[in-house]
Amino acid sequence: MTDCKYCDKEFDSEDEKYLHWGEEHGNELSSHDKEKVKKAEKKTEQKKSEKMKRRKKLGGQALAIGVALLVVAVLGYQAYSSMNPGGGQTGDFNLENQPFQGNPDANVTVVEFGDYSCGHCRRFENGAHKQLEENYISTGDVKFYWVNYAFLGPESTDAAVASECVEEFWEFHGEMLNNQKNADWGSTDLFVQIAGDTTSVNTEELRSCISNQDTISEVQSDRAQGSNNGVTGTPSIFVNGERIPNNKYSSIKAAIEQKLN
Secondary structure: OEEOOOOOOEEOOHHHHHHHHHHHOHHHOOHHHHHHHHHHHHHHHHHHHHHHHHHHHHHHHHHHHHHHHHHHHHHHHHHHHHHOOOOOOEOOOOOOOOOEEEOOOOOEEEEEEEOOOOHHHHHHHHOHHHHHHHHHHOOOOEEEEEEEOOOOOHHHHHHHHHHHHOOOHHHHHHHHHHOOOOOOOOOHHHHHHHHHHHOOOOHHHHHHHHHOOOOHHHHHHHHHHHHHOOOOOOOEEEEOOEEOOOOOHHHHHHHHHHHHO
């Protein structure tokens, strides 16, 4: 894993991080970092070119034309994103049955895509989220959703499955994030212990739910929803469907105030 030095996001690879820099931090980059972005973009284009050649061999001219049109569309989108870093990107979410805090009739909706193994998500929980709770969620101005984007390995998936098994979600949620450094992190025993300490859940039923992966379809659906809306790292924050280019409270606050006024 590698962290973005401009914001609090984690990525699977250096190239993915550099592409993120070009899309969301273009105005902040040093000349050295811009070279890294260019190399990552070139490598991505080379991979696309090689893939297109293979498709030509398999599918013939008609398929090749279709792929070429798709590449043009992707390049156009990337060019637009690089000129408008973090701005204009919107999400289309199905939030039915997702856990939320706050007034259900609030005019502003904040969505966090997160991973329970993500250190930046833990810091967001104990920093920006606490400020949002105090200043906007508790006042009824904002409703706040958590959507699982479990991408950091099997421990993340099992933690997300556990969270989907627990009805008293928010009591369980914070303690899960704050136990990332526990030596037993990722174990069913730890997840059951946290739930037993923070909720009234039947621990044997919870253990069975986790072991049998009863909620894996919900976890997979949540991740697919994130991917379909451009999520590649966590935490990823949206305000009324608009992507926030970083996870800073000041940026989220500015977006909320704009929607409220």
